[in-house]
Amino acid sequence: MTTHHRTIEAALARIATGYVFPERTAAIDALLRRQLADGAYDGLDERELCEQVTDDLQKACPDKHLRLLWSEEPQPMDEEPEDVARARFARYAREHNYGVRRVEQLDGNIGHLDLRMIAPAELGGPATAAAMQLLSTTDALVIDLRQCRGGSPAGVQLWCSYFFADDEVHLNDIYDRTTDSVRQYWTLGHLGGPRYLDRPVAVLTSEATFSGGEELAYNLKALARATLVGRTTRGGAHPTARFPVAPHITVTVPTARSINPVTGTNWEAVGVEPDLPTAPEDALTTALEHLRAQLHR
Template identity: 80%
Template sequence: MTTHHEILEAALARITAGYVFPERTAAIDTALRSRLAEGAYQGLDERELCELVTDDLQQACPDKHLRLLWGEEPQPMDEEPENVARARFARHAREHNYGIRRVEQLDGNIGYLDLRLIAPAELGGPAIAAAMQLVATTDALVIDLRQCRGGSPEGVQLWCSYFFGDDEVHLNDIYDRGTDSTRQYWTLGHLAAPRYPDRPVAVLTSDVTFSGGEELAYNLKVLGRATLVGGTTRGGAHPTARIQISPHVTVTVPTARAINPVTGTNWEGVGVEPDLAVPADDALEAALEHLRTAVGRR
């Protein structure tokens, strides 16, 4: 059985080697070692250890992607081959309909998309195109991200591309520590369904909305393409690696960070604030009222 000391050592080694802000790793190392030395982790089972270490990590460095996760089913310690990992994720995306839970035409010819996952473009492209085809003739659109917990930057790029008229809109940049390089994300030139560039869009958010879901909301907000309605999102802007450090424990290490070309920053730790703040349960009704008013003014 892996000891608490071994779990902490393995987690700190991975954080030190990979965290996107290397200048912060010394403070993280000092904080966790101090907690270990004072006996804070004695007598805990692995699940409790993960919860307390995560709290301590985020006290030392408030990054919501920096965590220890406990899993009931033991996992192999050997690094999973990339093709196996891709196949497993592809199966997960397919079983969840590439993140698209519902597509509807609501009263007043307003389209509605309920997205729970932002699937990678190479997997979700046909499903995304099908959804956009179904709402292509609506007068306005609601994108419901209240239960969207993340996804792929390339998937966000594809979704965003449908809401602009061409391929000349700079959406986001991501800096990667491992390669010391920055990748730019622009709207795409070719899409498999009609664009939706000129009609009102409302995006629903909540304190569950996270990571890739937040990027979709943030991009559309700062580019003036959508009105955000609901609650402030959770605040996770860093692409993250998941590394198994014991059969039941995974450390998640942010290895990259988003840099928005308009704001020069991102939503890490603060979340994405709505334009129209209402309780998340009331967001759809508020968005529909806003959109009906907007459509009436056109």
């Protein structure tokens, strides 16, 4: 058995036991094994293998979170201790300011929040509260998710909570295959900063907006709390686990799925559509025009 063959076997085993839609795993298994038998992966280096297998996975099952990832640095094949993984991610989140790239006041007293990731609530809570405190005196707000590529469901819950009056708004449900259970996400009753109520909000999106960034946009749109401006997002709605299958290769396996209580579905494979379709580079200008028109009614 070749190295590539062993890598794909390990990835298929993880997909079979963990993928949130077990009924789809047979088609995935059949396609990758057919590609192996046909020599489709022969002669590829590891990075090329990841790209080709990911493309094949998407053909068998169009799930944007289902993929092989290559890393330049080797990774341990044994499962990383939970405390080590948490400490490593905490450092990463801190180095990226818990996703808050910029908070500013624009002309006309309109706030601008540039959010690049959705940090877990237990890590990002103080940064979230600080950002919302700085924005609390503005008359309208732009949440810029054009470069937000994901994050934590509980972090999304925290951000959403700032835009509703109490803890009685049902935001999202997540079904987990591993436990065969559904977790509900509602707005939070206690927040570290002031809520942003009774003022217009616009959310900027692009083709790069992904996963947790998409959920934030989707929730606010479904609940009619914000106007979305930009392009349809990338379309990844499934919380995902990562498993090393070779020293430089990880398979990402969606183990859960979102179920929005308003729409009954989610944004997987279709993305979140904007209310005002606009080129991403023009989205901020369009959003500001929209918000100023609302303020001057």
